[in-house]
Amino acid sequence: xxxxDSGSWAHSLFPAxxxxxxxxxxxxxxxxxxxLKKVRGEHGTNDDLIMSYNTQQAAFAASQQATFAKIEQAxxxxxxxxxxxxxxxxxxxxxxATSTGPTSKRKISQVRTGRGICRFxxxxxxxxxxxxxxxxxxxxxxSGMYWLAGLAIAGQGRxxxxxxxxxWCSIAHENFELVSDQFVLTAGTFEDNxxxxxxxxxxTLIDAIxxxxxxxxxxxxxxxxxxxxxxxxxxxxGFSDDMWECWQEVLAAPDISSAWQIGDRVGIVELT
Ligand SMILES: C[S@@+](CC[C@H](N)C(=O)[O-])C[C@H]1O[C@@H](n2cnc3c(N)ncnc32)[C@H](O)[C@@H]1O
Numbered sequence: 001x002x003x004x005d006s007g008s009w010a011h012s013l014f015p016a017x018x019x020x021x022x023x024x025x026x027x028x029x030x031x032x033x034x035x036l037k038k039v040r041g042e043h044g045t046n047d048d049l050i051m052s053y054n055t056q057q058a059a060f061a062a063s064q065q066a067t068f069a070k071i072e073q074a075x076x077x078x079x080x081x082x083x084x085x086x087x088x089x090x091x092x093x094x095x096x097a098t099s100t101g102p103t104s105k106r107k108i109s110q111v112r113t114g115r116g117i118c119r120f121x122x123x124x125x126x127x128x129x130x131x132x133x134x135x136x137x138x139x140x141x142x143s144g145m146y147w148l149a150g151l152a153i154a155g156q157g158r159x160x161x162x163x164x165x166x167x168w169c170s171i172a173h174e175n176f177e178l179v180s181d182q183f184v185l186t187a188g189t190f191e192d193n194x195x196x197x198x199x200x201x202x203x204t205l206i207d208a209i210x211x212x213x214x215x216x217x218x219x220x221x222x223x224x225x226x227x228x229x230x231x232x233x234x235x236x237x238g239f240s241d242d243m244w245e246c247w248q249e250v251l252a253a254p255d256i257s258s259a260w261q262i263g264d265r266v267g268i269v270e271l272t
Pocket of ligand 1: 140143188
């Protein structure tokens, strides 16, 4: 089903229904509109805030039009650089749901978080006023630029981001600098650099290797470096049956007070 480097890495599982997969509406005018749904818990601390994005997103996008255009231009320029080799850590993952291996390459448009979800991340950062946002992986810097746009609105806080692919990381660094200096980007894995996550995270995005065993192990580490009541975001829930099972296990965890979903793509939990 997956030929080497054919189409988008993230979209390749559902090429016929990308808008459903992304949880984003399909017409041009509402192209980036998200529909956030509560999927677990009573009234969590972040419930009103997260659900309010359903009605605030258009006004927020209008208010940030210039910033978002600047970020998308940076992404276009990065895309023009073409495909670059994947991190060799993917070679260690047997039967990955998309093509990896020494000759596999991707460009930013194939691995980036969609624009609608990126805008939500910027909004969330601006609303939560966090001391630390933790993100892994950075890839070429798309989601990170949007986190930084939100932190710039908040006027404080730091993005602590990790990317073990040194080439991709250097490009992410250049991209981040276009938006803000409120970041620490490390060329390495999250797991090898836990001590850099200080102060403890208020928001974390887990967007790295999409397998249940890897993500559940990372989630345990994220809990160690998170504040109580922190939000943890899981990307690519629909990447494989294994990732969907992963999400079901996260949802059943006893140390989760609430959970939300954006389509079948993104899961958000609030830690107790
Ligand atoms: C789907 S891409 C991330 C896309 C990015 N968040 C964006 O929106 O542009 C996954 C990235 O995670 C990186 N990665 C894989 N394992 C990692 C780990 N343990 N720690 C940090 N980054 C990791 C990969 O090298 C790859 O660049």
